[in-house]
Amino acid sequence: MAEPGTARSRTNAGPGRLLIAVYLLFAIAASSRAAVQIATRLDEAPLAYLLSALAAVVYIVAAVGLARAGHTGRRVALACCALELAGVVGVGAFSLARPDLFPDETVWSGFGSGYGYIPLVLPVLGLAWLRHTRHPDARKGPLLTPGA
Template identity: 45%
Template structure:
């Protein structure tokens, strides 16, 4: 072992196990939602501007949540992760409920969050709960 390795403080990794899987899932959802919203907006925006705008908003939220969870060791990014994950949960619950109760508002599976994310095997419904659990159990250390 080198002298530098002996004197360097031990680093604790926050992204291990479930945290790594969680960030991976958020990254996949970010790519899927971004691709879907870009295609929808370019090809059919006039058909359903509200759902397609919501798809773009979902994509932004997934990108932000991915980055924030990845660097959530910082108190600022930890707060941003909380905001993104809670916004995602609210979005999937509100859009999911409206698309079920009033299906005419949203065209068939027009957004990532339509019918609670059924087009994505309900991953959008489960993911924010996992994100909240992870954030609760992995708080960043407080500054002294």
């Protein structure tokens, strides 16, 4: 049985490193894009640009949570992945239903179509990784347990 902190239970080991790198890449891309859009043309599409900024914050915090690998990091990563999934599905559906409110794309609009749908897949991979790396004693219980 793997102990907490072993490679099996750590979110920042193995494929988790690639997941963290993708989150960091999206954090940089979304932050940069949102900063430029907010600074130069916020009045054109305020909802879209502010949602891109929110997505950037979620990506940054998720990457930190995954990189920390402890109990708190797992909880933070779980919350971010869940928020991200809800955001990309909610904003994706809303942007298709009300395109007039999205004159410019966000990271999450169109279910992440402007980013190759990676924003839709990324939180699913994050949640799957968190489930895969949880402590073996927690396999039959909730996704996160104290000490995992």
